[in-house]
Amino acid sequence: MATTTATPNHVKNLDLADQGRKRIEWANQSMPVLQSIRKEFIKNQPLKGIRIAACLHVTTETANLMITLRDGGADVALCASNPLSTQDDVAAALARDFSIQTYAIKGEDNDSYYSHIMSAIDHKPHFTMDDGCDLVTLLHTKRKDALAGVIAGTEETTTGVIRLRAMAKDGVLGYPVVAVNDALTKHMFDNRYGTGQSTIDGVVRCTNVLLAGAKFVVAGYGWCGRGLAMRARGMGAEVIVTEIDPTRALEAVMDGLRVMSMTEAAKIGDIFVTVTGNKSVIRQEHFELMKNGAIVANSGHFNVEIDIPALERISSSKRPTREFVEEYAMRDGRKIYLLGEGRLINLAAAEGHPASVMDMSFANQALAADYLVKNHGSLEKKVYSVPQDLDKRVAKLKLESMSIGIDRLTSEQEEYLASWSEGT
Template sequence: MEYHIKDISLKEEGKKRIEWAEKDMPVLRSIRERFSKEKPLKGVKISACLHVTTETANLIITLKEGGAEVYLTASNPLSTQDYVASALVAYYGVPVFAIKGEDTQTYYQHLREVIKREPDIVIDDGADLISTLHKEYSDIAQRVLGGMEETTTGVIRLKAMAKEGVLKFPIIAVNDAYTKHMFDNRYGTGQSTIDAIMRATNKLIAGSNFVVAGYGWCGKGIAQRARGMGATVIVTEVDPIKALEAKMDGFIVMPMIEAAKMGDFFVTVTGNTSVIREEHFQVMKDGAIISNAGHFNVEIDIPALERLSVGKREVRSFVEEYQLADGRRIYLLAQGRLVNLASAEGHPASVMDMSFANQALCAEYILKNHHKLQKDVYRVPESIDRQIAHLKLKSMGVEIDSLTSEQVKYLSSWEVGT
């Protein structure tokens, strides 16, 4: 296929929205300006599996400006903005393979389409592209110079591959950059998840019991935003250190089996499977609303909910009502997929600015340094992380101090005491 999208006639709306997002992406814009002049990616083929949004479009355009030949597919069947896909094809000449609501078979066919282009560099969000590349196209994987991974779930999967010795090329864990996870995960996921729940349900969050499963950076962001909306926030955790942090941050901490009895809203954000499952559904209130902001739709045990239900219907866009045998109703948002991208628009452009600046600079880094790297998962180089932070501060009109020569000497010596 040359490309596979829903409707090319949506291109004008997509172009306007891409341009709107670009206004809030000054760091990526500055990189694009340099890339346009230097063409550091000239002749390089890049296959990307990302959420097809306005922010992603600006990354793809930046890579093209750098001289790359770019192919794009969706990292989630429900996250694609069809108008963005059409604009990328029509105005920017990018082959896109993504349709919002595509079934699983189509999703994997789209992954295969971008793999068949025999990329030099891959960009992934969740590691489905890289795992499919390894499983089905070993010969192509052998020739890949390196890749980047955008999200926590994907990094976990890729580290497991590296540990087993099956990873065929180096990976830069963009998710682990400070300018990514401390901002994108916390502020981006926090705001966009609350936005999505409100759009989908039009329910009042103030005064509710809001359960957040997982207190990583994403969970912290959601918990903070929910508290800001006036909810009583309950955190569930399996990690004693994170649970202690949540308690010290002022949240109620308890096991999910107890939280399930109290919650009005539930959001899973753990990266694990079956976090909300049958025993939790059995004790939930009538009208409980459950959603997921982790990468895959396995955090909520939907098959168990199906088994417990005697009826199911869609009551609003992205809201499915499951009626249980005892008459209680449980509402599942966005089919258990990423709620912030399925029923809203994902993270604001200003925070994705840093995440995608990392992606662009890491593509350049891999091209220059792949021969020095092992088949392993690496952190983003500190120099790139700091460069992006400085550029972001500059775009916000913020200046900071620099160390004096005396301070540099003090911090690098051991002789001076009190």
Template sequence: MYDKELARQGQNKIEWASNKMPVLESISERWKKDKPLSGVRVAACLHVTAKTANLLITLKAGGAEVALCGSNPLSTQDDVVAALNDIYGVATHAKRGEDTESFFQRIKDVLEIKPHVTVDDGADLINVVQSEKKDLIDNIVGGTEETTTGVTRLKAMAKDGVLPFPVIAVNDAMTKHMFDNRYGTGQSTLDGIMRATNYLFAGSSFVVVGYGWCGRGVAKDADGLGARVTVVEVDPVRALEASLDGFRVTTMEEAAKDADFVVTTTGNKNVIDKHHLENMKDGAIISNAGHFNVEINIEALEEMSTETKEARPEVMEYNTKDGRKIYVIGEGRLVNLAAGEGHPADVMDMSFANQALSVEYLAKGEDKLEKKVYPVPEHLDGEIAALKLERMGMKLEKLTKEQETYLNSWDVGTS
């Protein structure tokens, strides 16, 4: 049993988030009547936040037996864990700040329910099934994956012929990555940095490493707050886009020299490496908005330093041998969750609606799926967008019959 006050605090958070999650509410209302997930066991490895809680509550409303563990040691909100376990009856295995051994043990604990469907954020759940729990594979009809990093891992598994079951790439849905990754990551990343530092962005030199959907969002919002934004990118098309969006584009080695803030958004390893750290000026603040804590070479920074101390909550100060101070937020883990509350509920509404409807699609098993990574079915993506617009009070224009005929013809041109 958890402390009752802690559980009530978590319940308040969950209810507050639900106010801005109308699409998930619509799904929950239907599922309470239809129970499409009756008898289905769902194991989820996600950031344990108030928004995530609403997804798990919705899955339970659909009749599923659900179990949840955290997908990042610093993203768990302990009051939400307490509320899920004690008030909502959702078995949740997570604790903020746990070590790596405990983190992976909780994944194994979740798998004890012998799931039919997995719900992942970073592919750790599927990876544990494939590497340590192969006896569960025959019982699993499929899984879903929410992150760019996770989808990349799963596609690599599929390429090597070791993906254990079909997976739907929720991250690749238009109603996920165009909104969650861009607007959600943009706002929540800057929110996390501001909470951690209480420093001003306006006039600062702000470096964004990677210009995918997450990088676009971070760069746009930093620019909107008056920062001088520089983008580091390896892809020439994305680099050109960043340039035409008005940002300076250069190498990490050059960008490091005058950076006040650096945010990594690549999903790749050591994009801030030792030689970049050696180039950084005194007082540089580094953070990561990618899923795993591999983008910043923390080990190299430790070797370069004579002393480390916690300068502020979630901010570690490294005093280098040459007399500089470099700051890292949240141990190089997801800054928006390590130092903040994650994405706004408004965008997670669509992301988790994709998760929910994809779980329903897999559970119904109407299509024969191979062991591959699949996109979210197009009709579900459209359904989510339409529901969101409706709940926002927006209206769609409709094509006339003449317009439909014109768009489906080939013999009408210039007259």
């Protein structure tokens, strides 16, 4: 499975590679769909000669995607899509054992983060694989020299897709991009079940707080918010949802949850987690209302969902109290606790989504890459959804891996659904 060819890299410590490789192999056991695609890629070499620059969370699951792309013939360079999401042992193993250029260190500062993206762009990619659109943005701003060689790309997240659609609307997007996040087998499972479980994991790991009986405020009731609310409720928390969309708010009510404005929730909440994809969701006026000991975290892609500069302004002091926990002392004596610097708490303090759910997301990534390499010439410079046949193929492969069969339409049923003449 591995090679030992030296590659350019900037990782924390190559001596961590042995442990990283074991963890990559562990995750691979729970990714049967990606395994089957990898076998096809090895045989058919659909990405032969394609240079890929990937800006993703450097985790065990991502590692298996990178290995699949490499085994499909691609020349891959990987950088982190968030300063706190890298698993250093995984980065070391990719660089040392799998011949994948890797530029990622957990806790890297802002300059290093962007320097690593630049290193991935120096790879002169034909194809981009982004998680949040930072790599694509740099290609269209500071690194236009490398833009002409890019034929297509994919985007993993809700946040990134929002940015890409804005670029397409403004007529500046330089190549076609498939929004992997739009695949049903991505957002209905990864966002809901993955984010739900891994966010709770991150919050509990760094605080050891008891969720049972706590008032748990979920900001945003999209797929990530739905999953987070479901898991918090399952742990015994009293879940409160804040929303700006009336339909989603109504859905939360019908799901049996309390719904109110953030101003009202701020007064009573014990734990707050933002999952909206927007900025300044929790602001100064909310911090000023929070009770002593309130815990604030984010599981949206960027750390702008919490207005951290405002929290800094109104606090008299701050100090670390536990790993990934910063205590902010308010001038009136209250204390507010910020987790993971406001970054993705599920990756900052935990390991991110379980491999079995990322199996579907990264299967979509691999199949979308294959599709785009074959079809980019006929596509416009805009954002596309994952083709429905690929999406359904991922679902089918996942069911097969679980030894689950489903019904098929009979010829009579097919005829009935295709006709209009037969009524009551």
